[in-house]
Amino acid sequence: xxxxxxxxxxxxxxxxxxxxxxxxxxxxxxxxxxxxxxxxxxxxxxxxxxxxxxxxxxxxxxxxxxxxxxxxxxxxxxxxxxxxxxxxxxxxxxxxxxxxxxxxxxxxxxxxxxxxxxxxxxxxxxxxxxxxxxxxxxxxxxxxxxxxxxxxxxxxxxxxxxxxxxxxxxxxxxxxxxxxxxxxxxxxxxxxxxxxxxxxxxxxxxxxxxxxxxxxxxxxxxxxxxxxxxxxxxxxxxxxxxxxxxxxxxxxxxxxxxxxxxxxxxxxxxxxxxxxxxxxxxxxxxxxxxxxxxxxxxxxxxxxxxxxxxxxxxxxxxxxxxxxxxxxxxxxxxxxxxxxxxxxxxxxxxxxxxxxxxxxxxxxxxxxxxxxxxxxxxxxxxxxxxxxxxxxxxxxxxxxxxxxxxxxxxxxxxxxxxxxxxxxx
Amino acid sequence: xxxxxxxxxxxxxxxxxxxxxxxxxxxxxxxxxxxxxxxxxxxxxxxxxxxxxxxxxxxxxxxxxxxxxxxxxxxxxxxxxxxxxxxxxxxxxxxxxxxxxxxxxxxxxxxxxxxxxxxxxxxxxxxxxxxxxxxxxxxxxxxxxxxxxxxxxxxxxxxxxxxxxxxxxxxxxxxxxxxxxxxxxxxxxxxxxxxxxxxxxxxxxxxxxxxxxxxxxxxxxxxxxxxxxxxxxxxxxxxxxxxxxxxxxxxxxxxxxxxxxxxxxxxxxx
Numbered sequence: 001x002x003x004x005x006x007x008x009x010x011x012x013x014x015x016x017x018x019x020x021x022x023x024x025x026x027x028x029x030x031x032x033x034x035x036x037x038x039x040x041x042x043x044x045x046x047x048x049x050x051x052x053x054x055x056x057x058x059x060x061x062x063x064x065x066x067x068x069x070x071x072x073x074x075x076x077x078x079x080x081x082x083x084x085x086x087x088x089x090x091x092x093x094x095x096x097x098x099x100x101x102x103x104x105x106x107x108x109x110x111x112x113x114x115x116x117x118x119x120x121x122x123x124x125x126x127x128x129x130x131x132x133x134x135x136x137x138x139x140x141x142x143x144x145x146x147x148x149x150x151x152x153x154x155x156x157x158x159x160x161x162x163x164x165x166x167x168x169x170x171x172x173x174x175x176x177x178x179x180x181x182x183x184x185x186x187x188x189x190x191x192x193x194x195x196x197x198x199x200x201x202x203x204x205x206x207x208x209x210x211x212x213x214x215x216x217x218x219x220x221x222x223x224x225x226x227x228x229x230x231x232x233x234x235x236x237x238x239x240x241x242x243x244x245x246x247x248x249x250x251x252x253x254x255x256x257x258x259x260x261x262x263x264x265x266x267x268x269x270x271x272x273x274x275x276x277x278x279x280x281x282x283x284x285x286x287x288x289x290x291x292x293x294x295x296x297x298x299x300x301x302x303x304x305x306x307x308x309x310x311x312x313x314x315x316x317x318x319x320x321x322x323x324x325x326x327x328x329x330x331x332x333x334x335x336x337x338x339x340x341x342x343x344x345x346x347x348x349x350x351x352x353x354x355x356x357x358x359x360x361x362x363x364x365x366x367x368x369x370x371x372x373x374x375x376x377x378x379x380x381x382x383x384x385x386x387x388x389x390x391x392x393x394x395x396x397x398x399x400x401x402x403x404x405x406x407x408x409x410x411x412x413x414x415x416x417x418x419x420x421x422x423x424x425x
Numbered sequence: 426x427x428x429x430x431x432x433x434x435x436x437x438x439x440x441x442x443x444x445x446x447x448x449x450x451x452x453x454x455x456x457x458x459x460x461x462x463x464x465x466x467x468x469x470x471x472x473x474x475x476x477x478x479x480x481x482x483x484x485x486x487x488x489x490x491x492x493x494x495x496x497x498x499x500x501x502x503x504x505x506x507x508x509x510x511x512x513x514x515x516x517x518x519x520x521x522x523x524x525x526x527x528x529x530x531x532x533x534x535x536x537x538x539x540x541x542x543x544x545x546x547x548x549x550x551x552x553x554x555x556x557x558x559x560x561x562x563x564x565x566x567x568x569x570x571x572x573x574x575x576x577x578x579x580x581x582x583x584x585x586x587x588x589x590x591x592x593x594x595x596x597x598x599x600x601x602x603x604x605x606x607x608x609x610x611x612x613x614x615x616x617x618x619x620x621x622x623x624x625x626x627x628x629x630x631x632x633x634x635x636x637x638x639x640x641x642x643x644x645x646x647x648x649x650x651x652x653x654x655x656x657x658x659x660x661x662x663x664x665x666x667x668x669x670x671x672x673x674x675x676x677x678x679x680x681x682x683x684x685x686x687x688x689x690x691x692x693x694x695x
Contacts, residue, residue, distance in 0.1 A: 036651070036654040036655070037654055037655035037656060038485055038651075038655065039655055039656075039657060040655060040656055063640075064638065064639060064640050065640060065643075065651050065654075067650050067651055067653070067654030068654060069650075069654075070634045070647075070650065073631070073634065073635060074634070074635055077544055077545055077548050077635050078548070080545045081545050081546075081548045081549040081552065082549075083548065083549060083552040083557075085552065085557065086552075086557050086558065086638050088638075248465065248658075248660070251465060251658075252465040252466070252467070255462055255465055255466075256465065256466050267656045268656075270656050270657045271656065271657050274461060274462060274657060275462060
């Protein structure tokens, strides 16, 4: 018995020792960052730290790898508990969730409007994601500009080139898709069943949102949304778009040559390039626009994230200086991270760099990065607000209902009331 | 004839369910030996990339530190939970007070509350106690669970009270009776409890993720989640990490399999 009691005591003491060593020291030149993806965000952050060290040799950066879902859980828990002491100095936030978090926990964020970061140097639509009541709360980072990637070899079999798919509308796209399917047996696109990404991309391409300017849901009777739903269901019914289960299934259709292309945020380039045997067979162009919808364009956004400085930051002067001099002021930094990570900036001066205009062998020698930076400047802004994810989910349910043969207006009205219920309207 | 038919149907059913249960594990093991692209193509042929995946994993994530942390936290949590819950379960059965059954019902009700609902108040509590980002804060909410207390209480019912009386007459105090008489007789229950607690502790994800703030405190489930968070997921490397993460619980389960079934059966029979 004594042995057991001593074992427990030793264990407790050992654990308290572990805890002591786990507490980070707080130096005046040190910043702590939460973000995810070692090949992308974490890599970029560490490169930024290397460059900033040239300005401030005592600078130290501690990156704590935190997947986005966990980061959101940690923000929510800290926010609801009112205890911000665990937050890092800087954290990365998905653009779609940025306004939601600022509106829910305004004390958690530092207002960056007067921080020295020149926000006019970033794409307007991108910056808009982290603006609440005219104040900037985020420094834009990676680009989510939508691109259409196509397999030129498959298109060629059906007698088309990438030029036939450039600057077109969805009606033309469906016509080409039917032809490609008939001649090659391959669908044009794939999408994860139950995920409304494609609908959201179409919606934003026409500058439309799921909410009006007052933040009220604008789902029922939304003409752009109805048109997007119509295009999507038509493509599924005609077999031009094949729905698959889960993200892995979606990536599988790209790398296994199941489909002739994809439409997604430009970060999809990294996944496409994992199929090394397909080098030279891919091309990049813009997405089709919604036909007959006012304000429709061939440009949209999907995904992307921005950096926030938390209210727990002990040294805001250092954080602001780091953000403005590197993330919002160094073309060299964006040139540095592009080749290894494929992290495309929304910092507009970087788009003019010669590194961005290098031809990419995988995409038939095209200057895809310059192209994407150009697209990024043409994306219409949309409003996400505090209930974006609720609205997205409601639209996803409506999409499934419509695909199952349900009435479009009734399904959208149902989605509208679901969001209104969530908002407590 | 009828018996034979029943037996054929039983075995067919068992074979089908066994295939469904074993297939994901088999797929995981095969995928750990393939490249990401081969995994995505749905191949079921073992590949030659196991070592490459291992090297990539070592380069990307602190896998051995995470393994060490997982072991430290899980063993600590398991030992504490076993001592605390078995003492509580034994106490509930052997000692008699007026309100003990009401207290037990209250405990059982607590079993219905999911962690997500108690996370914010727990976080606040730990914050006020200065236990955020500490190993004690990590294990404390799990060292006493209503399920384990109930399991030990049920087992204690089969422990003859005459032995307790005899031991008291022989001059043993209550703690001595517990450790010298109850503890050795209830090995099967302890083995079952050990398997359950260790597995839960090893797979614990949400709470550690919320309370632990440094890379040094990363555990295996956190490491696996990190591997899935990127724009590009290396499925071969991911499956190897999942395989490594599964092995300890599988080994413990197989080692204690016999006692586990006995212990669970004992607890249910009462």
